[in-house]
Amino acid sequence: MRTCDIVVIGGGPAGLAAAIAAREAGISEILVLERDRCLGGILNQCIHNGFGLHTFREELTGPEYAERFIRRAEELEIPCLLETMVMDITPGKVVTAMNREDGVFQIQAGAVILAMGCRERPRGALNIPGYRPAGIYSAGTAQRLVNIEGYMPGREVVILGSGDIGLIMARRMTLEGARVHAVAELMPYSGGLKRNIVQCLDDYGIPLKLSHTVVQIHGKERLTGVTLAKVGADRKPVPGTEEFIPCDTLLLSVGLIPENELSGEIGVEMNRITNGPSVNESLETSAEGVFACGNVLHVHDLVDYVSQEAALAGKNAARYVMGDWKEGLRIQLEGKGGVRYTVPSAVCPENMEDKLTVRFRVGDVYRDRQLCVYLDGERISRAKKRVMGPGEMESVILKKSDLLARPGLQKITVAVEEAE
Amino acid sequence: MYDVLVIGGGVTGCSIARELSRYRLKTAVAEREEDVCSGTSKANSGIVHAGFDAEPGSQKARMNVRGNRMMPQLARELDFAFRQNGSLVLCFDRKQLGQLQALKEKGEANGVEGLKLLNGEEARALEPKLSGAVEGALYAPTGGIVCPFGLTIAMAENAAVNGVEFLFETEVLEIRRIDAGYLVRTNTGEIEARAVVNAAGVYADALNNMVSERKYHITARRGQYCLLDKKAGTAADRTIFQMPTAMGKGVLVTPTVHGNLMLGPTAEDIPDKEDISTTSEGLETLQSKAALSVPDLPRNMTITSFAGLRAHEDGDDFILGEAEDAPGFFNALGIESPGLTSAPAIGEYLAGMVAEKLGAEKKEDFAGQRKGILNPQELTVEERNTLIRSNPAYGSIVCRCEMVTEGEIVDAIRRPVGARSLDGVKRRTRAGMGRCQAGFCTPRTIEILQRELGEPDLAVRKNRAGSELLTGKDKEELKEAGR
Numbered sequence: 001m002r003t004c005d006i007v008v009i010g011g012g013p014a015g016l017a018a019a020i021a022a023r024e025a026g027i028s029e030i031l032v033l034e035r036d037r038c039l040g041g042i043l044n045q046c047i048h049n050g051f052g053l054h055t056f057r058e059e060l061t062g063p064e065y066a067e068r069f070i071r072r073a074e075e076l077e078i079p080c081l082l083e084t085m086v087m088d089i090t091p092g093k094v095v096t097a098m099n100r101e102d103g104v105f106q107i108q109a110g111a112v113i114l115a116m117g118c119r120e121r122p123r124g125a126l127n128i129p130g131y132r133p134a135g136i137y138s139a140g141t142a143q144r145l146v147n148i149e150g151y152m153p154g155r156e157v158v159i160l161g162s163g164d165i166g167l168i169m170a171r172r173m174t175l176e177g178a179r180v181h182a183v184a185e186l187m188p189y190s191g192g193l194k195r196n197i198v199q200c201l202d203d204y205g206i207p208l209k210l211s212h213t214v215v216q217i218h219g220k221e222r223l224t225g226v227t228l229a230k231v232g233a234d235r236k237p238v239p240g241t242e243e244f245i246p247c248d249t250l251l252l253s254v255g256l257i258p259e260n261e262l263s264g265e266i267g268v269e270m271n272r273i274t275n276g277p278s279v280n281e282s283l284e285t286s287a288e289g290v291f292a293c294g295n296v297l298h299v300h301d302l303v304d305y306v307s308q309e310a311a312l313a314g315k316n317a318a319r320y321v322m323g324d325w326k327e328g329l330r331i332q333l334e335g336k337g338g339v340r341y342t343v344p345s346a347v348c349p350e351n352m353e354d355k356l357t358v359r360f361r362v363g364d365v366y367r368d369r370q371l372c373v374y375l376d377g378e379r380i381s382r383a384k385k386r387v388m389g390p391g392e393m394e395s396v397i398l399k400k401s402d403l404l405a406r407p408g409l410q411k412i413t414v415a416v417e418e419a420e
Numbered sequence: 421m422y423d424v425l426v427i428g429g430g431v432t433g434c435s436i437a438r439e440l441s442r443y444r445l446k447t448a449v450a451e452r453e454e455d456v457c458s459g460t461s462k463a464n465s466g467i468v469h470a471g472f473d474a475e476p477g478s479q480k481a482r483m484n485v486r487g488n489r490m491m492p493q494l495a496r497e498l499d500f501a502f503r504q505n506g507s508l509v510l511c512f513d514r515k516q517l518g519q520l521q522a523l524k525e526k527g528e529a530n531g532v533e534g535l536k537l538l539n540g541e542e543a544r545a546l547e548p549k550l551s552g553a554v555e556g557a558l559y560a561p562t563g564g565i566v567c568p569f570g571l572t573i574a575m576a577e578n579a580a581v582n583g584v585e586f587l588f589e590t591e592v593l594e595i596r597r598i599d600a601g602y603l604v605r606t607n608t609g610e611i612e613a614r615a616v617v618n619a620a621g622v623y624a625d626a627l628n629n630m631v632s633e634r635k636y637h638i639t640a641r642r643g644q645y646c647l648l649d650k651k652a653g654t655a656a657d658r659t660i661f662q663m664p665t666a667m668g669k670g671v672l673v674t675p676t677v678h679g680n681l682m683l684g685p686t687a688e689d690i691p692d693k694e695d696i697s698t699t700s701e702g703l704e705t706l707q708s709k710a711a712l713s714v715p716d717l718p719r720n721m722t723i724t725s726f727a728g729l730r731a732h733e734d735g736d737d738f739i740l741g742e743a744e745d746a747p748g749f750f751n752a753l754g755i756e757s758p759g760l761t762s763a764p765a766i767g768e769y770l771a772g773m774v775a776e777k778l779g780a781e782k783k784e785d786f787a788g789q790r791k792g793i794l795n796p797q798e799l800t801v802e803e804r805n806t807l808i809r810s811n812p813a814y815g816s817i818v819c820r821c822e823m824v825t826e827g828e829i830v831d832a833i834r835r836p837v838g839a840r841s842l843d844g845v846k847r848r849t850r851a852g853m854g855r856c857q858a859g860f861c862t863p864r865t866i867e868i869l870q871r872e873l874g875e876p877d878l879a880v881r882k883n884r885a886g887s888e889l890l891t892g893k894d895k896e897e898l899k900e901a902g903r
Binding site: 120132134146217220221248 | 646647694696697698699700702703720722723724725726801804805808809812813815816817820821823855856857858859860862863866867877878881882883884885886887888889890891892893894895896897898901
């Protein structure tokens with residue numbers, strides 16, 4: 001069987017950044033397996049700008065951002081197989097993949113980096129009642145049709161869910177000649193970035209209907225309209241608030257789910273909140289030598305953070321392969337009081353770099369609070385936050401020196417608290 | 421002029437057509453949709469019932485038991501997914517255990533083999549996730565599950581290979597007696613046939629009533645379903661029915677042949693025979709009722725919900741045979757549950773009657789075997805690689821959830837009675853039937869359909885006319901509007 005030091009599953013932003021970092025750390029045998037026709041992943045259909053402000057201090061489009069990583073991977077001569085689907089990974093890190101030229105083949109990997117990204121939640125997951133006509137698409141599917149295939153999936157559009165893809169597609173559909181009548185959001189706040197609400201809805205006069213949902217789908221062949229209704233605090237429709245909106249297209253932007261079917265086969269421990277693997281400070285899953293990064297780990301808002309996170313995974317996978325790895329204490333890391341989860345969820349100080357970025361989301365909209373970090377009972381940092389919401393990922397920095405200074409440390413906690 | 425026109429390309433019509441194709445008869449199937457298996461046959465429980473429900477002596481009982489016995493052999497001949505997983509009817513009330521016994525006796529009177537009464541413990545030993553409230557169960561080892569699309573499409577393909585013509589998007593508007601038989605007026609023109617078989621599902625009453633004074637009345641009885649992710653597929657191995665309780669008629673929990681879990685159906689009489697919409701009340705009801713059988717159902721794993729209409733005839737039995745006052749007009753009417761199970765038996769029974777009426781002889785060259793769409797997942801790695809070398813399309817995954825390759829999709833389109841729409845591809849290959857519900861594969865499948873059908877780009881449809889998936893090209897409308 002063919003062997004390879006590091007096999008990267010996925011050639012999107014996460015996979016590319018991880019592969020590049022692993023190569024830069026000195027690994028010669030790396031293979032990136034990508035299921036699509038080209039590298040870059042979902043960025044290829046994100047033709048709007050706003051990518052790379054953190055990484056390159058420039059405003060790039062998705063394909064331009066991807067291009068920089070693709071070029072770097074080419075410079076480093078990192079081999080990538082395109083249109084290659086990974087079918088299976090064993091706990092022993094045997095990767096089975098398939099493509100048109102090579103058929104089904106197996107590779108014994110020294111380390112595996114999971115970078116498969118995420119998928120969209122479908123209509124069925126919401127149990128929206130009504131007919132099942134043509135014209136109901138997840139926002140990302142519509143984005144691919146419009147931005148890559150060049151086809152319009154509809155003319156008169158309603159969007160359910162105010163996740164970023166939904167917001168971006170409201171603008172895109174408008175620019176391409178469709179009319180977007182409303183974006184309905186079940187929650188009393190948007191799940192997307194503030195800047196997208198301003199630039200994609202407000203600038204085009206598209207109403208954002210918070211605390212609204214679709215309660216009926218009309219039309220037998222093609223969608224003819226949807227009924228929207230207000231929802232109460234229990235998120236159930238309020239009778240009497242129904243409003244019919246004629247439309248031929250409903251786009252769903254109702255959540256992203258990390259694509260962890262392969263991770264499940266290896267048997268890695270999963271986090272119930274993120275639907276991604278639980279990882280330690282090195283972004284290693286519960287399966288030794290199997291790392292995860294990007295949207296397969298937890299869904300990000302900004303690709304810049306994906307790149308940073310993936311680079312860390314790549315670097316650590318390289319350390320693992322080269323044997324530069326320490327077995328040490330595992331300190332539990334968890335969120336409290338509004339912090340829904342943390343990535344990572346465990347830390348071994350011996351293996352961490354001087355600083356570790358802990359990323360997480362909060363469960364509600366919070367104004368004028370502070371983010372605190374506790375080492376066991378002791379608060380070591382607090383940072384005031386004017387506003388935090390589930391739509392924007394937050395982070396705190398842990399210092400290695402702080403952890404090493406406290407032998408016997410058992411638990412690190414990140415919490416939202418009333419501002420002092 | 422046809423010898424026989426079968427009206428309706430559902431499981432019943434396709435079964436009759438396939439059985440008719442054994443004879444020297446010029447046969448056609450008229451179907452109003454763009455594909456077979458587009459009405460009641462596409463939206464049901466997919467259960468091969470053992471046969472203890474129907475009243476002894478009824479057509480339902482006879483056809484059910486016969487159909488159940490035919491199914492394993494038919495699945496081998498026609499290569500569709502079928503599994504004899506056994507079924508349980510649960511009883512939650514000690515006082516109702518007598519009814520369970522009565523059900524067993526009814527089944528035995530119908531000729532169902534192997535029925536066994538279990539106490540709660542024994543039932544839970546078979547199905548560990550069953551509710552602790554289960555007091556007893558009737559176990560039927562001959563119960564099974566089948567892919568309703570697989571069964572219907574297999575019979576249609578085999579009928580086509582043996583000479584049956586399929587006339588799609590052909591809706592019957594009127595039927596008149598003529599000297600030679602019947603003149604059937606459709607939206608696409610007139611069709612003459614010596615004999616007509618009415619397998620028109622919820623509309624079979626209307627067709628019968630055009631030619632016969634013995635009037636029938638069919639009520640569309642809607643059943644809503646939830647389909648759960650394959651990860652939930654292990655919640656039950658057997659099909660779990662419920663005894664009717666004070667809370668009403670129960671719902672079933674069953675694995676599907678492809679490893680999903682299905683809950684359903686509701687039972688609602690619907691005035692509109694086109695109303696296959698789901699309702700929030702319906703979906704909630706069936707989820708809570710299903711939880712009586714299996715309390716720990718992972719409801720959040722629902723990937724889709726849908727509804728179908730049962731063709732319920734007032735007399736509560738299948739109406740099978742020649743209309744008394746309309747010679748050469750044969751009914752397969754009121755085909756509700758256990759219609760799917762009964763289809764092979766109904767096909768055999770009615771085709772025999774029609775052939776006798778027309779004095780048709782059996783063909784010597786009938787080809788009864790059919791090979792389904794190749795599923796590369798069932799091959800060894802070596803076999804799979806040989807296949808990919810000979811046809812690289814089998815190395816290209818289009819639907820990542822169900823791991824369906826381009827090769828399978830192309831096969832589905834090119835074979836007899838092939839797919840012509842996104843739903844047609846889905847029912848034949850499962851592309852788009854997985855947990856992302858066609859989010860990723862829709863653009864690729866559209867592309868393959870465009871290429872294979874050679875129709876204009878924008879003509880690709882979800883299913884029937886009017887369900888076009890794309891409305892134009894980017895910026896087209898801006899140019900038209902001069903914006």
